[in-house]
Amino acid sequence: MRQNLARRAALIDAAIEVLAREGARGLTFRAVDAEAEVPKGTASNYFTNRDDLLTQAGGRIYERMQPDEPTMEAMLQGPATRARTAELVREVVERVTAFRTGYLALLELRLEATRRPALRAVLTERVREDVENNVTSHLAAGLPGDADAVRMIYLAANWLVVERLTLPDVFPREEAGDLIAALVERLLPE
Numbered sequence: 001m002r003q004n005l006a007r008r009a010a011l012i013d014a015a016i017e018v019l020a021r022e023g024a025r026g027l028t029f030r031a032v033d034a035e036a037e038v039p040k041g042t043a044s045n046y047f048t049n050r051d052d053l054l055t056q057a058g059g060r061i062y063e064r065m066q067p068d069e070p071t072m073e074a075m076l077q078g079p080a081t082r083a084r085t086a087e088l089v090r091e092v093v094e095r096v097t098a099f100r101t102g103y104l105a106l107l108e109l110r111l112e113a114t115r116r117p118a119l120r121a122v123l124t125e126r127v128r129e130d131v132e133n134n135v136t137s138h139l140a141a142g143l144p145g146d147a148d149a150v151r152m153i154y155l156a157a158n159w160l161v162v163e164r165l166t167l168p169d170v171f172p173r174e175e176a177g178d179l180i181a182a183l184v185e186r187l188l189p190e
Contacts, residue, residue, distance in 0.1 A: 092157065
């Protein structure tokens with residue numbers, strides 16, 4: 001059966017919104033149809049089962065979180081200093097938290113991945129790729145620090161995103177920016 005790729009993407013995006021709002025237990029074909037404002041039964045025509053929908057949502061979140069080419073080029077401009085690195089980390093944290101529903105849905109998917117091997121495989125591949133792209137870009141830009149330092153910044157920044165999205169008053173935006181600067185200063189050589 002031929003399928004409309006734009007509708008498939010809209011259904012996956014609707015699934016992301018449902019995951020963020022209702023959690024994994026609330027993700028049903030019927031909920032996705034309602035969120036996408038399509039006739040009942042549409043999602044079931046596009047996805048073999050709920051696991052298929054979860055897995056595709058996991059892949060789609062990472063597609064939507066990736067910066068576009070001009071943003072990537074702009075990120076690689078500027079001096080190769082700790083201050084510039086801190087600025088880049090703040091930009092990434094802001095970009096990721098701007099896609100609030102995507103990251104919250106990703107947290108739901110990570111929990112589901114502990115019970116669903118196919119989803120775990122997709123997320124593991126995407127996260128590994130994301131980490132390695134971060135390391136490669138950082139080193140190629142000549143920024144200070146080695147691969148381990150980049151991985152540690154990645155881990156700290158990810159938890160900061162969780163705090164900003166779930167308990168934003170723990171580390172308000174300005175304080176979060178100051179913490180990023182302190183983290184980079186302590187992890188990276190002058």
